Amino acid sequence: xxxxxxxxxxxxxxxxxxxxxxxxxxxxxxIEIIKLLKEGKNEDEVKKHLIKTYMTDEVTLEKDYYxxxxxxxxxxxxxxxxxxxxx
Amino acid sequence: xxxxxxxRPVIQRLNTGIMNKFGTRTEYAPVTHIDGNxxxxxxxxxxxxxxxxxxxxxxxxxxxxxxxxxxxxxxVQFAWSYKTNYLSAVxxxxxxxxxxxxxxxxxxxxKAIRNGVPGNKIIFNGPDxxxxxxxxxxxxxxxxxIDHLDELYLxxxxxxxxxxxxxxxxxxxxxxxxxxxxxxxxxxxxxxxxWDAINKIMLSNTMDLIGLHCHxxxxxxxxxxxxxxxxxxxxxxxxxxxxxxxNIQYLDLGGGFASKNTLKGSYLQGADASPGFDQFAEAISxxxxxxxxxxxxxxLLILETGxxxxxxxxxxxxxxxxxxxxxxxxxxxxxxxxxxxLFTSFWYDHKISPAQEFSQYTEDAVLYGPLCMNIDVVRxxxxxxxxxxDDHVVVHTVGAYNMTQWMQFIALRPAIVMIDLDDKVHQIxxxxxxxxxxxxxxxxxxxxxxxx
Ligand SMILES: Cc1ncc(COP(=O)(O)O)c(C=O)c1O
Numbered sequence: 001x002x003x004x005x006x007x008x009x010x011x012x013x014x015x016x017x018x019x020x021x022x023x024x025x026x027x028x029x030x031i032e033i034i035k036l037l038k039e040g041k042n043e044d045e046v047k048k049h050l051i052k053t054y055m056t057d058e059v060t061l062e063k064d065y066y067x068x069x070x071x072x073x074x075x076x077x078x079x080x081x082x083x084x085x086x087x
Numbered sequence: 088x089x090x091x092x093x094x095r096p097v098i099q100r101l102n103t104g105i106m107n108k109f110g111t112r113t114e115y116a117p118v119t120h121i122d123g124n125x126x127x128x129x130x131x132x133x134x135x136x137x138x139x140x141x142x143x144x145x146x147x148x149x150x151x152x153x154x155x156x157x158x159x160x161x162x163v164q165f166a167w168s169y170k171t172n173y174l175s176a177v178x179x180x181x182x183x184x185x186x187x188x189x190x191x192x193x194x195x196x197x198k199a200i201r202n203g204v205p206g207n208k209i210i211f212n213g214p215d216x217x218x219x220x221x222x223x224x225x226x227x228x229x230x231x232x233i234d235h236l237d238e239l240y241l242x243x244x245x246x247x248x249x250x251x252x253x254x255x256x257x258x259x260x261x262x263x264x265x266x267x268x269x270x271x272x273x274x275x276x277x278x279x280x281x282w283d284a285i286n287k288i289m290l291s292n293t294m295d296l297i298g299l300h301c302h303x304x305x306x307x308x309x310x311x312x313x314x315x316x317x318x319x320x321x322x323x324x325x326x327x328x329x330x331x332x333x334n335i336q337y338l339d340l341g342g343g344f345a346s347k348n349t350l351k352g353s354y355l356q357g358a359d360a361s362p363g364f365d366q367f368a369e370a371i372s373x374x375x376x377x378x379x380x381x382x383x384x385x386x387l388l389i390l391e392t393g394x395x396x397x398x399x400x401x402x403x404x405x406x407x408x409x410x411x412x413x414x415x416x417x418x419x420x421x422x423x424x425x426x427x428x429l430f431t432s433f434w435y436d437h438k439i440s441p442a443q444e445f446s447q448y449t450e451d452a453v454l455y456g457p458l459c460m461n462i463d464v465v466r467x468x469x470x471x472x473x474x475x476x477d478d479h480v481v482v483h484t485v486g487a488y489n490m491t492q493w494m495q496f497i498a499l500r501p502a503i504v505m506i507d508l509d510d511k512v513h514q515i516x517x518x519x520x521x522x523x524x525x526x527x528x529x530x531x532x533x534x535x536x537x538x539x
Contacts, residue, residue, distance in 0.1 A: 013448070015098065022100060023100075023101045024098050024099060024100050024101060025098070025099055025101055025448070026096070026097065026098040026099075026448070027094060027096060027097050027446060027473070028094075028446070029093070029094060029095075029096045030096040030097060030098050030448075033096055052090075053090060053091055054090055054091050054092070054093040055090045055091065055093050056093035060475075064096060065096070067095075067410075067412055068095075068096040068097070068098065070412065071098055071412075071416065072098065074416045075098065075100065075416075077098075
């Protein structure tokens with residue numbers, strides 16, 4: 001899964017999609033996830049980083065991470081990898 | 088390195104240019120305490136969900152209502168509408184403040200008697216009063232508000248048999264410009280039914296017609312409708328004076344003032360949309376004072392205000408069971424309370440606050456109850472911070488009708504506590520147990536055993 005290339009992200013959590021004109025707001029951990037994904041980190045790397053940084057456990061994080069990236073796909077801020085896209 | 092506090096990641100579309108109808112900052116500001124008591128500790132001690140009643144808020148609201156009417160009209164009497172909340176502790180707060188009782192069934196009548204209300208201060212309303220109940224009410228000198236002709240004839244018969252003059256009023260229904268018109272209770276003003284009933288009572292000469300009653304609707308947002316209702320009751324009272332030379336002792340304007348809740352589909356929050364007691368009092372007292380009574384003929388004004396008197400004093404504390412994502416992407420949060428105990432979520436968008444601190448980020452969500460039923464929706468749209476399992480919430484303005492209309496359906500009903508004026512907590516209803524339900528059941532002998 002990749003964040004679309006032209007998505008703009010501000011440090012205050014404002015997310016803008018120039019190709020649709022839609023804007024979104026996200027919380028600090030949301031910013032962090034989007035940033036890491038934009039940098040090209042894969043799912044495992046992102047999750048490892050979050051577990052190191054936040055007081056949470058793997059099960060909770062797994063559930064919340066999955067929910068969040070699904071929202072990114074749904075809101076068309078991210079796209080699946082080639083292989084996934086073909087289904 | 089010290090780890091940071093975790094909050095679930097959330098993202099939400101911003102609708103620029105469109106006012107957010109579903110959330111204001113005050114709505115999701117956390118409410119951690121009620122009258123000095125921590126929500127967390129209350130739940131820890133009495134379980135979740137839990138109804139909490141603020142005695143302070145009841146008394147303040149009562150005094151506000153009383154002041155609004157007493158500063159405008161010389162003779163005012165409130166009668167506590169039992170059906171709105173008949174927990175005895177709640178009733179007795181109202182009785183201590185000076186309220187009579189207003190009941191609509193034999194069950195409620197008996198409850199008022201047990202609470203210690205004198206019989207002549209129990210107003211007996213409602214369409215279904217049994218013969219035995221009417222006998223008791225006649226014996227006790229309770230004002231009986233006659234709903235239909237069958238009841239009128241029965242009372243007349245009983246008065247002869249008991250050699251006692253029942254104290255009666257008629258319930259009048261009328262057009263006050265409000266839709267829908269409540270015309271199924273009592274006798275109609277416009278088509279002459281009310282006059283017909285009055286004539287029958289006066290000519291029987293076995294009952295005392297002491298009052299006139301109406302209850303024009305509930306959650307009324309138009310004070311002017313009460314002005315119309317009061318004027319019509321006054322017109323009847325003046326007519327009775329003229330025709331029978333008899334003074335009517337009281338006019339009972341019923342209940343129905345809107346509370347501070349937000350009706351479903353209403354754009355304004357209830358606190359901004361609902362008129363205050365002053366506006367209702369102004370409309371009613373102006374109409375009665377201008378009707379042409381002499382000073383000593385002025386009737387007592389009775390009010391059976393229910394929801395506006397107690398709604399704000401009630402809170403429901405609850406706990407998050409789970410979070411889900413619906414197929415259309417909406418967040419769904421499942422609570423441990425549903426329409427079974429929060430009946431009024433069918434009518435209102437109840438204000439719901441988180442009971443712990445969060446960052447300022449929020450999500451739009453649907454709040455569901457725990458019942459296995461599609462209708463179990465507490466809020467269709469609500470803006471709340473990202474809550475997780477075991478977090479607590481406070482539902483506001485639930486003091487009216489929930490603790491009487493709740494259902495023992497699927498789950499047991501929760502405990503109720505009252506917080507007194509010194510912020511001390513008293514349990515006023517026990518949490519139900521399986522025994523409370525099963526003890527009422529009887530098992531035929533041949534069904535006692537089975538083999539699987
Ligand atoms: C006769 C009568 N009086 C008073 C009330 C209390 O009404 P509310 O809670 O709307 O004030 C009701 C409610 O239905 C009623 O039927």
